[in-house]
Amino acid sequence: MENRSLTKITNIAWSMIENCLHQGSVALDGTMGNGNDTVFLREKIGNAGKIYSFDIQDLAVENTRKKLDERNMLSNVELIKDGHENLDKYIKEEIDGAMYNLGFLPKGDKSITTLGKNTVIAFEKTLNLLKKGGLMVISIYYGHEKGLEEKNMVLDYVQNLDSKKYHVIKMEFFNQKNNPPILVAIEKK
Ligand SMILES: C[S@@+](CC[C@H](N)C(=O)[O-])C[C@H]1O[C@@H](n2cnc3c(N)ncnc32)[C@H](O)[C@@H]1O
Numbered sequence: 001m002e003n004r005s006l007t008k009i010t011n012i013a014w015s016m017i018e019n020c021l022h023q024g025s026v027a028l029d030g031t032m033g034n035g036n037d038t039v040f041l042r043e044k045i046g047n048a049g050k051i052y053s054f055d056i057q058d059l060a061v062e063n064t065r066k067k068l069d070e071r072n073m074l075s076n077v078e079l080i081k082d083g084h085e086n087l088d089k090y091i092k093e094e095i096d097g098a099m100y101n102l103g104f105l106p107k108g109d110k111s112i113t114t115l116g117k118n119t120v121i122a123f124e125k126t127l128n129l130l131k132k133g134g135l136m137v138i139s140i141y142y143g144h145e146k147g148l149e150e151k152n153m154v155l156d157y158v159q160n161l162d163s164k165k166y167h168v169i170k171m172e173f174f175n176q177k178n179n180p181p182i183l184v185a186i187e188k189k
Helices: 009-020 036-045 058-070 084-089 116-129 147-159
Strands: 026-029 050-055 077-081 095-102 130-140 166-172 182-188
Touching: 009 036, 009 095, 009 130, 009 182, 026 036, 036 050, 036 058, 036 077, 036 095, 050 058, 050 084, 058 077, 084 116, 095 116, 095 147, 116 130, 116 147, 130 147, 147 166, 147 182
Parallel strands: 026 050, 026 095, 050 077, 095 130
Antiparallel strands: 130 182, 166 182
16 A cells, blocks of 8 residues: 555545455446546556446546546546436446545536435445445535535435444544545445
8 A cells, every 4th residue: 555644535535445446346436526536446447447437517527538548547437427326327237446525526616516415325326336345435525505414414324324234434634623524434244
């Protein structure tokens, strides 16, 4: 594992998710955004696996496509312009890992955000597709208008997952102010 400090939640999310990915794995990026997580997942799975990546904004798809293209990584990645709540229309196989990064597109329109009602549907569908031993990592940025509502819906959902079927961990930056992001990791037993 690379040495990634605790300064960014992404570092922690990546350090966790990479443990369940290998060359040839299938993974999901539920919130493509600027493509950083999609590129990371694609690096981990190599040329043999598959990444499904979702966003509702053209700008996110464009930015991600560009990032992948610059790295010669477009193969094996499906960039899907649709809501993650519809992921079962596109994914018909089991997945090894999934990432969600909730909030708005950095450097984009801050009024377009993930919404609790959609993310909870997406989580349910993701967990159905997740292999036993697979991991889903969720970064919750909630310092926006609909953020608190989404955070509460998400935490309520994950807290009530059956402990016989899932391990659920919640991490937060305990000594930071101004709505620091929260990380949730769910492992399917
Ligand atoms: C915090 S950003 C994601 C950052 C991204 N993971 C990255 O590496 O740059 C959240 C993204 O979720 C997208 N989003 C909002 N609602 C969505 C939905 N229903 N389905 C998929 N993506 C959605 C937004 O358009 C935004 O680009």
